[in-house]
Amino acid sequence: MDIKDIAKSAKEASLELLGAPSELKNAALKNVKENIERHKNEIFAANKKDLQEAQTLVDKGEISQSTYARLKLDENKMRDMLKGIEDVISLDDPVNKVFWTKELDEGLILKKISCPIGVIGVIFEARPDVISQIASLAIKSGNAVILKGGRESNHTNAAIFSAINEALENTLNFPKNAVNLVFSRDDIKGLLELDEYVDLIIPRGSNKLVKYIQENTKIPVLGHASGICHIFVDESAKKDLAIKICVDAKVQYPSACNAVETILVHKNFPAIEELKKALCSAGVKIVENPADFSVEYGDKIVSLKIVENTEEAINHINKYGSGHTDSILSENKDSVDKFMNYVDSSGVYHNASTRFSDGFRYGFGAEVGISTNKTHARGPVGLDGLTIYKYKLFGSYQTVDPYAKGEKTFTHKFI
Amino acid sequence: MDIKDIAKSAKEASLELLGAPSELKNAALKNVKENIERHKNEIFAANKKDLQEAQTLVDKGEISQSTYARLKLDENKMRDMLKGIEDVISLDDPVNKVFWTKELDEGLILKKISCPIGVIGVIFEARPDVISQIASLAIKSGNAVILKGGRESNHTNAAIFSAINEALENTLNFPKNAVNLVFSRDDIKGLLELDEYVDLIIPRGSNKLVKYIQENTKIPVLGHASGICHIFVDESAKKDLAIKICVDAKVQYPSACNAVETILVHKNFPAIEELKKALCSAGVKIVENPADFSVEYGDKIVSLKIVENTEEAINHINKYGSGHTDSILSENKDSVDKFMNYVDSSGVYHNASTRFSDGFRYGFGAEVGISTNKTHARGPVGLDGLTIYKYKLFGSYQTVDPYAKGEKTFTHKFI
Numbered sequence: 001m002d003i004k005d006i007a008k009s010a011k012e013a014s015l016e017l018l019g020a021p022s023e024l025k026n027a028a029l030k031n032v033k034e035n036i037e038r039h040k041n042e043i044f045a046a047n048k049k050d051l052q053e054a055q056t057l058v059d060k061g062e063i064s065q066s067t068y069a070r071l072k073l074d075e076n077k078m079r080d081m082l083k084g085i086e087d088v089i090s091l092d093d094p095v096n097k098v099f100w101t102k103e104l105d106e107g108l109i110l111k112k113i114s115c116p117i118g119v120i121g122v123i124f125e126a127r128p129d130v131i132s133q134i135a136s137l138a139i140k141s142g143n144a145v146i147l148k149g150g151r152e153s154n155h156t157n158a159a160i161f162s163a164i165n166e167a168l169e170n171t172l173n174f175p176k177n178a179v180n181l182v183f184s185r186d187d188i189k190g191l192l193e194l195d196e197y198v199d200l201i202i203p204r205g206s207n208k209l210v211k212y213i214q215e216n217t218k219i220p221v222l223g224h225a226s227g228i229c230h231i232f233v234d235e236s237a238k239k240d241l242a243i244k245i246c247v248d249a250k251v252q253y254p255s256a257c258n259a260v261e262t263i264l265v266h267k268n269f270p271a272i273e274e275l276k277k278a279l280c281s282a283g284v285k286i287v288e289n290p291a292d293f294s295v296e297y298g299d300k301i302v303s304l305k306i307v308e309n310t311e312e313a314i315n316h317i318n319k320y321g322s323g324h325t326d327s328i329l330s331e332n333k334d335s336v337d338k339f340m341n342y343v344d345s346s347g348v349y350h351n352a353s354t355r356f357s358d359g360f361r362y363g364f365g366a367e368v369g370i371s372t373n374k375t376h377a378r379g380p381v382g383l384d385g386l387t388i389y390k391y392k393l394f395g396s397y398q399t400v401d402p403y404a405k406g407e408k409t410f411t412h413k414f415i
Numbered sequence: 416m417d418i419k420d421i422a423k424s425a426k427e428a429s430l431e432l433l434g435a436p437s438e439l440k441n442a443a444l445k446n447v448k449e450n451i452e453r454h455k456n457e458i459f460a461a462n463k464k465d466l467q468e469a470q471t472l473v474d475k476g477e478i479s480q481s482t483y484a485r486l487k488l489d490e491n492k493m494r495d496m497l498k499g500i501e502d503v504i505s506l507d508d509p510v511n512k513v514f515w516t517k518e519l520d521e522g523l524i525l526k527k528i529s530c531p532i533g534v535i536g537v538i539f540e541a542r543p544d545v546i547s548q549i550a551s552l553a554i555k556s557g558n559a560v561i562l563k564g565g566r567e568s569n570h571t572n573a574a575i576f577s578a579i580n581e582a583l584e585n586t587l588n589f590p591k592n593a594v595n596l597v598f599s600r601d602d603i604k605g606l607l608e609l610d611e612y613v614d615l616i617i618p619r620g621s622n623k624l625v626k627y628i629q630e631n632t633k634i635p636v637l638g639h640a641s642g643i644c645h646i647f648v649d650e651s652a653k654k655d656l657a658i659k660i661c662v663d664a665k666v667q668y669p670s671a672c673n674a675v676e677t678i679l680v681h682k683n684f685p686a687i688e689e690l691k692k693a694l695c696s697a698g699v700k701i702v703e704n705p706a707d708f709s710v711e712y713g714d715k716i717v718s719l720k721i722v723e724n725t726e727e728a729i730n731h732i733n734k735y736g737s738g739h740t741d742s743i744l745s746e747n748k749d750s751v752d753k754f755m756n757y758v759d760s761s762g763v764y765h766n767a768s769t770r771f772s773d774g775f776r777y778g779f780g781a782e783v784g785i786s787t788n789k790t791h792a793r794g795p796v797g798l799d800g801l802t803i804y805k806y807k808l809f810g811s812y813q814t815v816d817p818y819a820k821g822e823k824t825f826t827h828k829f830i
Contacts, residue, residue, distance in 0.1 A: 015733055019756035102778060108767060110777060117789050118759070199789040220635060220790045241812035248814035318430055329812070340807050341434035344533070352523060352810030361818065362525060362806070363517060363827035374532050374614040375635045376791040379806045391777070391794045392755050395767030397656035397744070399663035403776065412778035 003190035006146060007119065007197035009177040014118045014144035016175035022093040028139055028171040033085040035167035036132060036160065040078055046159035047073040047128065054152050063126075063152060066255070071126050071153055081129045084366060088136040091365045094383040095142050103415050105408065107396040114387045116142035118199040121191050122368070123213065125205035126150035131160050134202075135179045137368055139168075141386035146180045146198070148188055150205070157181060192217035204369050207296065222381060224372040226296045227257030228322040229354040232313040232339065233275065234330030235268035241351075242329040243271065243278045246302075249327070249353045251282045255298040257370060258325050258347075258357040262293060262303040264313045276304070293320040310335040314342045321345060323372040325357040325379075346372060346379035418605035421561060422534065422612035424592040429533045429559035431590035437508040440554055443586040447554070448500040450582035451547060451575060455493055461574035462488040462543065469567050478541075478567060481670070486541050486568055496544045499781060503551040506780045509798040510557050518830050520823065522811040529802045531557035533614040536606050537783070538628065540620035541565035546575050549617075550594045552783055554583075556801035561595045561613070563603055565620070572596060607632035619784050622711065637796060639787040641711045642672030643737040644769040647728040647754065648690070649745030650683035656766075657744040658686065658693045664742070664768045666697045670713040672785060673740050673762075673772040677708060677718040679728045691719070708735040725750040729757045736760060738787040740772035740794075761787055761794035 001009075036043070054071055057063040099112040120143050124130045131147055138145035149157040161181040168174050182191070191198060195218045203213045203223045210225040231249055233242050249260035265272055279286055285301045292303050293316070307313050310328075317326050325347035328339040340348045347357045357380060359367025364382030371377050377385035402408040416424075451458070469486055472478040488496075514527040535558050539545045546562055553560035564572040576596040583589050597606070606613060610633045618628045618638045625640040646664055648657050664675035680687055694701055700716045707718050708731070722728050725743075732741050740762035743754040755763045762772045772795060774782020779797030786792050792800030817823040 015757065015759060018759060019753070104771070104776065104778065108771075214633065218629065220788075222790075238812060244814055245812060248816050252814070252816050252819060338434070342430065344430060344433060345805065347806045347808065349808040350810060351812050352808050353813065353815045355815035356519070356523075356808060356810075356813070357806075361519065361815075361825065363519065363825060373635075374803055375637075376803075378803055388789055388791075388793055390760065391762045391772075393762065393764040393767050393771060395765060395771075397653060397660060397766050398768065398771070399659055399667070400768045400770035400776075401663050401667050404667060410776065410778060 003182060003187045004194060006177075006180050006182060007191065007194045010119045010144040010146055010180055011197040013175040013178040014116065017116060017142040017144060017178060020142050020175075024171070024173055025093070025139055025142065026089050028168055028174045029085055029089045029136055031167035031171050032132070032136070032139070032164050033082055033089075035163045036085075037082055039159065039163040043078070043156065043159040043163065044073065046155035047071075049155040050153050057152070067126050067152065071128065071156075073128055073156055077129055081132050084133050085136045087365045088140050091140065091383060093140070094387045099389065101415050103413050104393075104410050105398070106411070108398050109394045109415070111392045111394070112389050113392055115390050117386060117388050119144045119146065119197055120386065121146045121148070121198050121201045121219070123148045123188060123201065123203045123205065123209065124150065125209065126152040128153040128156035128160060130204065131157055131181070132164065133366055134368060135164050137366055137383060137386060138179065141383050143386055144178045144180075146182060146191060148182050148191070151183070154183060189216075192219065195219045202369050220376065222371050222373060222377060222385065223369050224257060224322065224324060226322045227259070227324040227370075228261045228294060228296055228320060229258055229324050230262045230264060230317045230321055230326040231260050231354065232264040232307070232310070232317070232326070232328045232330075233266060233269050234310065234328060234332060234335050235266040235270075236331040236335070237269060237329035238331065239271040239274065242269075243275050245327070245329060245351075245353050246275060247278055247282045247284070249355055250279065250284050250302050251300065252353075252355055254300050256355065258354050259298075260302060260354050261296055262305065262320070264305050264307050264316055266313075267306050267308060272306070310338050314339060317343050317345070324370065325349065325354045327352060327354050346370075418597060418602045419609060421592075421595050421597065422606065422609045425534045425559040425561055425595055426612040428590040428593040429531065432531060432557040432559060432593060435557050435590075439586070439588055440508070440557065441504050443554055443583055443589045444500055444504045444551055446582035446586050447547070447551070447579050448497055448504075450578045451500070452497055454574065454578040458493070458571065458574040458578065459488065461570035462486075464570040465568050472567070482541050482567065486543065486571075488543055488571055492544055496547050499544075499548050500551045502780045503555050506555065506798060508555070509802045514804065516830050518828050519808075519825050520813070521826070523813050524809045524830070526807045526809070527804050528807055530805050532801060532803050534559045534561065534612055535801065536561045536563070536613050536616045536634070538563045538603055538616065538618045538620070538624065539565065540624065541567040543568040543571035543575060545619060546572055546596070547579065548781055549783060550579050552781055552798060552801060553594065556798050558801055559593045559595075561597060561606060563597050563606070566598070569598060607634065610634045617784050635791065637786050637788060637792060637800065638784050639672060639737065639739060641737045642674070642739040642785075643676045643709060643711055643735060644673055644739050645677045645679060645732045645736055645741040646675050646769065647679040647722070647725070647732070647741070647743045647745075648681060648684050649725065649743060649747060649750050650681040650685075651746040651750070652684060652744035653746065654686040654689070658690050660742070660744060660766075660768050661690060662693055662697045662699070664770055665694065665699050665717050666715065667768075667770055669715050671770065673769050674713075675717060675769050676711055677720065677735070679720050679722050679731055681728075682721050682723060687721070711737075725753050729754060732758050732760070739785065740764065740769045742767060742769050761785075
């Protein structure tokens with residue numbers, strides 16, 4: 001099947017999924033979990049093949065050691081993967097939530113109700129455990145999904161996908177073709193053109209991948225190209241605790257998108273030198289060059305800038321930041337209020353490490369990614385971001401004419 | 416100023432608006448209303464100029480009589496316009512609503528809070544009253560806005576804009592350049608390229624305009640290109656009432672986007688001939704040609720198709736519809752449930768005219784347009800569609816490290 005046919009049948013599946021009851025979706029997820037467990041040896045064997053091929057690429061310098069590490073699927077990751085599916089089963093169904101009910105007039109009742117989006121394309125790089133996570137979230141939210149994994153994990157992806165698909169086929173009444181996997185680069189190109197069938201694209205991977213996708217499709221894209229996160233250390237911040245947070249936000253996982261890239265320090269913060277020393281001791285290289293304020297290091301490197309006041313910090317962040325996550329460390333209520341209201345980012349933090357910006361840490365159970373969009377969904381995106389709403393109007397044969405003529409008026413009350 | 420400079424300063428205004436209190440926004444709106452009233456004679460004079468120029472274009476056949484009619488601003492429309500601003504003042508502030516508060520751990524509190532989107536570009540055609548409506552909604556929701564009206568109403572738009580801008584300049588502390596008006600076609604082209612500054616584009620006008628915009632920008636577009644609305648008359652529908660609704664949905668305002676274009680009739684509906692007769696008596700031409708199922712007539716013409724059952728009706732709508740508004744007329748609960756769940760449109764109605772699909776009728780106070788998008792906002796879009804949310808995290812100097820190591824665990828409880 002070419003990508004257009006795949007998208008077409010995914011669309012058909014999505015229409016069937018619109019009315020899928022929670023029990024059916026959870027039964028499908030339970031089958032998926034059990035079938036992955038049942039086939040885990042085949043999956044490990046497939047992963048071994050990927051690792052062998054990847055080793056050759058590492059040797060040639062074509063992929064990095066860290067990509068190789070991410071590729072590896074061991075018993076621990078398998079356990080997490082299965083646990084992830086269980087977690088999704090236990091989450092509330094995000095579909096059919098009634099946001100409100102309003103009487104427009106006697107016997108004319110309007111309801112705003114959550115529903116699935118439709119067909120979602122997810123493009124991810126070398127992390128085979130993503131496939132079960134995304135498939136689970138899609139099933140739970142009643143969306144059909146087209147997955148494209150990194151070529152480095154093709155064997156593993158295919159094995160996991162095969163277990164998922166077999167499980168769905170064995171789930172009575174579950175629509176066919178709800179979960180799809182494609183392999184070639186041409187499929188990405190094709191997918192990006194299929195706005196007739198695909199409602200949302202979620203890229204998870206390098207800045208380059210995300211930017212390429214954002215620039216080559218009319219389909220809405222949910223994600224973030226870069227994570228330029230800031231910490232502003234205000235003059236009133238508690239010295240030792242502030243230093244601990246700066247080190248944590250950089251060192252705990254330097255390549256994470258929510259790691260700090262620039263530390264802005266109030267000129268009167270009394271421990272500037274201690275801060276620098278602590279960062280250096282933790283192996284962090286400090287850069288004080290304005291040309292680097294837009295760089296996502298993804299490494300143990302951090303920009304540092306002394307600022308005059310909170311306003312300068314806010315302006316700097318709104319100018320150079322990526323709208324991801326920014327934190328103020330301060331004991332001054334006015335500064336904190338200003339920062340929390342005027343920093344235009346999806347996450348604004350007071351006295352906490354930027355590294356908390358994550359769907360699991362927010363208690364969403366799972367995440368499809370982190371969005372720096374200004375529409376639809378922002379920040380870590382869980383099940384809610386995979387839904388939209390529809391309006392259901394329940395009438396008793398009302399026509400508009402008498403309302404337009406003013407013979408009848410609306411009551412407009414929430415009930 | 417060229418369009419890029421305008422967008423840049425609108426972006427600056429939007430950052431200032433992020434923290435604007437309700438009182439400031441309402442004071443600005445009150446000033447706008449009063450100033451439009453104060454300058455109404457200048458506005459009427461400007462409108463006269465537009466009408467004179469438009470008359471020449473009507474004579475030449477370059478614009479239609481109905482465009483001319485929409486252009487006209489009389490005392491009634493002025494009163495509605497001023498009342499519209501008052502209505503927006505009386506609406507709840509959509510910003511700073513706390514959706515939920517969650518304890519992640521002791522002393523680590525996460526809040527999901529509504530906030531403005533940023534800079535919104537609105538491109539509309541010949542209806543000068545739109546400008547005050549959109550400007551009011553933008554001010555109330557804390558967004559900066561760049562407006563581009565139809566060239567036919569250039570004089571009127573400029574006069575209304577001048578009154579709005581003067582009022583905002585005279586509102587203490589209200590940011591400069593929050594509301595902007597541009598005139599040339601090149602400005603549209605320019606605007607669509609400024610994804611760096613503009614967060615959302617809302618086109619209001621012909622299908623052609625909307626399609627052009629959707630196809631020529633990376634900025635999210637909120638709107639609908641076409642309104643192919645359906646009514647399915649089930650076999651069990653109450654005869655006379657069903658016929659009345661079909662006539663209302665087509666005749667009451669045939670060029671509205673929520674007017675019905677295709678009536679699907681169950682083969683066993685016992686009054687098919689009466690339905691046709693009633694439509695004909697109301698001056699409606701009936702077309703029974705499959706080639707026309709995707710046509711938005713915008714006129715007293717309707718497609719009619721006999722269907723076998725509810726499933727065929729649903730499939731027809733999901734295939735040919737535009738996801739705008741579709742209605743089932745039926746007394747059969749199963750058919751109704753199926754229709755309401757499986758028709759993939761922003762509005763699904765039971766026993767009501769499709770013409771109810773409208774922000775005012777839904778009680779939103781005002782609308783920026785109707786969206787057939789599958790993300791962000793769907794159906795009639797009011798103030799809520801002009802907002803997004805941010806996550807505010809309030810901590811007490813927590814680092815991520817102990818959570819990552821499993822030394823600390825999250826409590827994740829809503830409070």
